[in-house]
Amino acid sequence: MKQDKILIIDMGSTKNTYIAREIRDLGVFTEIHPHDMTREELTKITNIKGIILNGGEHRHVDGADIEPSEALLGMGVPVLSVDHDGMDPWPESVEERLKKMKEFVFDVCKAEADWNMENFIAEQVSQIQKQVGDGKVLLALSGGVDSSVVAALLIKAIGKQLTCVHVNHGLLRKDEPEQVVHVFKEEMGANLVYVDAVDRFLDKLAGVADPEQKRKIIGEEFIRVFEDEARKLEDVDYLAQGTIYPDIIESGTKTVKSVKSHHNVGGLPEDLDFELVEPLKMLFKDEVRACGLALGLPESMVYRQPFPGPGLGVRCIGAITRDRLEAVRESDAILREEFAKAGLEGKVWQYFTVVPDVKSVGVKDHKRSFEWPVILRAVNTVDAMTATIERVPYDVLEAITHRITHEVKGVNRVLYDLTPKPVGTIEWE
Numbered sequence: 001m002k003q004d005k006i007l008i009i010d011m012g013s014t015k016n017t018y019i020a021r022e023i024r025d026l027g028v029f030t031e032i033h034p035h036d037m038t039r040e041e042l043t044k045i046t047n048i049k050g051i052i053l054n055g056g057e058h059r060h061v062d063g064a065d066i067e068p069s070e071a072l073l074g075m076g077v078p079v080l081s082v083d084h085d086g087m088d089p090w091p092e093s094v095e096e097r098l099k100k101m102k103e104f105v106f107d108v109c110k111a112e113a114d115w116n117m118e119n120f121i122a123e124q125v126s127q128i129q130k131q132v133g134d135g136k137v138l139l140a141l142s143g144g145v146d147s148s149v150v151a152a153l154l155i156k157a158i159g160k161q162l163t164c165v166h167v168n169h170g171l172l173r174k175d176e177p178e179q180v181v182h183v184f185k186e187e188m189g190a191n192l193v194y195v196d197a198v199d200r201f202l203d204k205l206a207g208v209a210d211p212e213q214k215r216k217i218i219g220e221e222f223i224r225v226f227e228d229e230a231r232k233l234e235d236v237d238y239l240a241q242g243t244i245y246p247d248i249i250e251s252g253t254k255t256v257k258s259v260k261s262h263h264n265v266g267g268l269p270e271d272l273d274f275e276l277v278e279p280l281k282m283l284f285k286d287e288v289r290a291c292g293l294a295l296g297l298p299e300s301m302v303y304r305q306p307f308p309g310p311g312l313g314v315r316c317i318g319a320i321t322r323d324r325l326e327a328v329r330e331s332d333a334i335l336r337e338e339f340a341k342a343g344l345e346g347k348v349w350q351y352f353t354v355v356p357d358v359k360s361v362g363v364k365d366h367k368r369s370f371e372w373p374v375i376l377r378a379v380n381t382v383d384a385m386t387a388t389i390e391r392v393p394y395d396v397l398e399a400i401t402h403r404i405t406h407e408v409k410g411v412n413r414v415l416y417d418l419t420p421k422p423v424g425t426i427e428w429e
């Protein structure tokens with residue numbers, strides 16, 4: 001399919017992704033590239049309809065003045081030069097900016113508004129089929145947004161040629177492994193290998209209190225489990241990954257070329273040398289979600305809040321024990337249920353519970369109790385660099401406290417963490 005494109009050339013701006021998003025919202029596909037693109041790189045991109053030179057103040061990158069490459073200027077397509085604070089200032093008001101952009105994209109470049117999810121999915125299905133042929137593809141499916149959308153897309157494209165491996169390491173949220181099995185195996189008919197690795201992980205983690213060490217063990221053990229499963233399957237040539245556009249671009253520097261240093265399932269031994277299939281690598285996160293919905297994934301999966309790689313393991317502070325981990329999982333489920341009831345789901349960016357390894361005295365069933373506290377955390381952020389605290393209504397906090405202290409084993413106290421980032425980080429470990 002012919003897909004018209006506008007190239008955004010990073011001339012030291014911090015607003016590359018911003019402009020890219022705005023143009024994609026007009027229905028025209030955009031890609032962000034560095035200022036020194038070569039002729040060879042340009043010939044690989046088809047249907048370039050126009051170029052936006054997106055400059056920052058004085059067009060500096062890493063302390064040096066920069067100019068767009070001759071290859072870019074010699075393309076013979078319309079060029080729009082914008083500076084956010086400099087010579088050709090970009091209009092401050094959204095309406096003016098959109099008007100200017102629309103004129104350039106549609107009147108000057110004559111680009112067609114053919115960027116939508118339906119076309120994207122059709123295009124990717126055909127590209128995946130072309131890349132893979134009748135080969136076999138392996139995917140580590142966490143149940144998170146990115147790998148779930150990759151799975152759905154690959155199932156549509158190649159069906160049973162895809163094998164998904166879902167690892168239950170015991171650190172997932174309540175009902176998550178069941179949802180993955182239900183959606184992908186039962187509803188979508190996928191080839192899904194469900195690995196119960198709970199004992200393997202929790203045994204390795206027993207007695208380990210240092211947060212860095214915990215993360216390391218979880219990461220390494222995941223690779224080993226995945227490797228074991230990969231070796232059991234025969235003739236797998238391809239590894240699918242949920243790489244998305246923000247993983248690839250780094251706005252504001254000349255390094256837009258650099259691909260993220262870690263492969264999602266990096267650390268696999270060299271003899272397991274797969275060719276990568278990365279169908280989402282040109283999508284922004286909200287486009288990934290739209291793609292997931294268009295492919296029929298449930299909203300609860302597509303809009304799920306961010307969840308750390310090491311899962312609940314970093315919310316069970318210090319050395320993980322099975323009973324305290326259950327207290328994290330059960331209290332987290334209650335918090336999510338009550339937030340959904342109060343209309344806070346989808347409004348608050350991230351919310352979860354933490355159970356530290358301390359106990360305090362309480363009274364339960366007319367008897368002295370000596371049990372853990374559950375700490376609630378609910379934060380909002382735009383970029384995860386800073387975060388503010390959600391002002392959760394008191395009656396919601398009280399309802400959550402009542403349920404957690406009555407329903408979760410081993411807990412006699414509930415606290416609300418009021419610390420913004422900075423000074424605190426979002427997660428506790």
Ligand SMILES: Nc1ncnc2c1ncn2[C@@H]1O[C@H](COP(=O)(O)OP(=O)(O)OP(=O)(O)O)[C@@H](O)[C@H]1O
Pocket residue numbers: 139140141142143144145146147148165166167168169241242264265307308309310
């Ligand atoms: N429990 C798991 N089972 C199978 N694969 C997993 C599991 N946890 C992580 N992965 C794989 O590792 C990748 C990176 O995990 P990470 O936790 O960093 O999530 P992510 O980059 O947000 O992606 P996703 O949205 O798919 O979870 C996932 O995309 C998935 O392929």
